[in-house]
Amino acid sequence: MNWKRKDLLGLEELSREEIVAILDTAASFKEVSTREIKKVPALRGKTVVNLFYEPSTRTRVSFEVAAKRLSADVINVAIETSSVRKGETLIDTGRNIEALKADVIVMRHSSSGAAAILAKKVNANVVNAGDGWHEHPTQALLDMFTLKEKTGEIKGLKVCIIGDIAHSRVARSNIWGLTKLGAEVIVCAPRMLIPPEIEKMGVKVSSNADKAIRGVDAVNVLRMQFERDEKTAFPQRLEYYKNFGITKERLHKAGGNIIVMHPGPINRGVEISSEVADGPNSVILEQVTNGIAVRMAVLFLVAGGEKNRT
Amino acid sequence: MGNREEKKILAAEEIHRILIRLSHQILEKNPKASDIVLVGIQTRGVYLARRVQASINDIAGLLPPTGILDITFYRDDLTAVGLNPIVKTTDINFDINEKHVVLVDDVFFTGRTTRAALDELMDFGRPQKIELLVLVDRGHRELPIRADFVGKNIPTSLKEQVEVRLKESDGVDEVVVIEGSGGYK
Numbered sequence: 288m289n290w291k292r293k294d295l296l297g298l299e300e301l302s303r304e305e306i307v308a309i310l311d312t313a314a315s316f317k318e319v320s321t322r323e324i325k326k327v328p329a330l331r332g333k334t335v336v337n338l339f340y341e342p343s344t345r346t347r348v349s350f351e352v353a354a355k356r357l358s359a360d361v362i363n364v365a366i367e368t369s370s371v372r373k374g375e376t377l378i379d380t381g382r383n384i385e386a387l388k389a390d391v392i393v394m395r396h397s398s399s400g401a402a403a404i405l406a407k408k409v410n411a412n413v414v415n416a417g418d419g420w421h422e423h424p425t426q427a428l429l430d431m432f433t434l435k436e437k438t439g440e441i442k443g444l445k446v447c448i449i450g451d452i453a454h455s456r457v458a459r460s461n462i463w464g465l466t467k468l469g470a471e472v473i474v475c476a477p478r479m480l481i482p483p484e485i486e487k488m489g490v491k492v493s494s495n496a497d498k499a500i501r502g503v504d505a506v507n508v509l510r511m512q513f514e515r516d517e518k519t520a521f522p523q524r525l526e527y528y529k530n531f532g533i534t535k536e537r538l539h540k541a542g543g544n545i546i547v548m549h550p551g552p553i554n555r556g557v558e559i560s561s562e563v564a565d566g567p568n569s570v571i572l573e574q575v576t577n578g579i580a581v582r583m584a585v586l587f588l589v590a591g592g593e594k595n596r597t
Numbered sequence: 598m599g600n601r602e603e604k605k606i607l608a609a610e611e612i613h614r615i616l617i618r619l620s621h622q623i624l625e626k627n628p629k630a631s632d633i634v635l636v637g638i639q640t641r642g643v644y645l646a647r648r649v650q651a652s653i654n655d656i657a658g659l660l661p662p663t664g665i666l667d668i669t670f671y672r673d674d675l676t677a678v679g680l681n682p683i684v685k686t687t688d689i690n691f692d693i694n695e696k697h698v699v700l701v702d703d704v705f706f707t708g709r710t711t712r713a714a715l716d717e718l719m720d721f722g723r724p725q726k727i728e729l730l731v732l733v734d735r736g737h738r739e740l741p742i743r744a745d746f747v748g749k750n751i752p753t754s755l756k757e758q759v760e761v762r763l764k765e766s767d768g769v770d771e772v773v774v775i776e777g778s779g780g781y782k
Contacts, residue, residue: 289683315667315684324720327670357670587684
């Protein structure tokens with residue numbers, strides 16, 4: 288199918304076919320990173336601006352590498368040093384960046400829906416690199432790409448997402464994507480970290496980690512985000528590790544042959560043991576490598592076609 | 598798409614004979630046969646390259662390494678074509694440095710595909726020589742590029758479309774000229 292969207296804001300609005308198109312395109316881009324010259328001229332002359340209102344190393348660097356491998360010019364706007372500190376609004380910042388003839392704006396923001404607001408106000412292609420607790424589409428896409436690479440097909444897989452579901456945009460995007468592609472999704476967390484009515488997204492809910500991961504094909508371990516909302520009553524880290532941490536013993540009890548994913552950065556000894564993170568089930572570093580291919584595909588698809596799309 | 602007139606230019610047997618002739622020509626021009634590698638341009642160039650490979654094997658008893666090139670990322674019309682083209686695989690899993698690369702395509706037209714393919718190949722290494730093999734040359738070059746091995750020259754008007762159909766993708770081996778459908782795909 289042909290890609291027709293100007294922006295990538297989330298997986299909720301994408302069709303199954305659109306998600307498959309991104310994953311297929313990413314497979315072609317993965318080959319580019321294995322070449323001696325890891326660069327193609329597909330976005331030569333285009334400018335990609337990374338506009339990050341929240342700290343991020345992994346995602347920003349991944350987008351930067353992806354854009355550079357497409358021969359685009361990359362500008363990183365560090366919010367600490369920008370005019371935002373002087374009270375400039377999001378839309379004004381976006382318009383100013385666009386006035387510099389930026390073609391693509393990759394944005395991370397702490398407010399849900401920020402990327403969608405910006406996308407409406409600028410002609411540049413907008414890629415959501417995480418907005419509040421809403422969506423983180425490229426992370427979910429790279430998770431699915433990795434799963435597909437490992438298993439051959441997403442359809443029919445059983446995937447458990449375990450961790451702070453309530454505050455996780457990664458969980459939300461993964462749920463949209465995986466269910467659209469026909470996987471069965473189980474979310475698992477302490478009760479207080481499961482958002483109300485999450486079942487309406489088509490997932491099963493559990494607060495028992497051992498039961499939740501029994502017989503699954505993959506477990507996607509979310510980071511316990513202690514820095515995001517300190518007032519929320521997080522269970523003690525040790526207690527969390529005891530009840531929900533992904534350890535070798537827990538994996539073994541659940542059936543053993545389970546792919547372990549994590550969007551990073553990992554907290555060893557909190558949500559995952561070192562043994563598992565570095566062990567044979569872990570595909571955590573492959574996720575990082577695949578993230579470049581997936582982001583190349585997204586940048587190529589949104590920026591590669593004609594202008595004035597919806 | 599309506600009932601546009603199709604004229605068959607080449608039938609299966611002719612295509613078969615042409616590929617054998619071109620394989621002989623490749624061997625004739627490249628005395629050090631072990632240096633020959635083939636690279637087919639997606640999609641039908643890939644099938645033609647595999648046939649040439651088999652044919653060289655029949656003639657000389659050696660199987661030249663054969664790769665696949667998708668030139669999408671190197672196109673000069675990515676924004677002009679409007680919608681994003683479907684990206685296919687590139688797979689060149691051998692060293693092309695110091696090799697005689699024979700680039701294989703189905704229809705030779707503006708030369709822009711060849712230009713993109715040359716740029717992409719150069720990013721894979723520094724071949725000793727690159728040659729171009731095409732099944733059909735329909736003219737109308739827009740770049741100073743020529744082919745080294747030509748199956749058949751077919752004079753066309755810009756309004757016509759040349760379509761190469763191969764068993765691997767289309768279930769039949771033939772080359773047809775379609776009237777009035779516009780030359781550009």
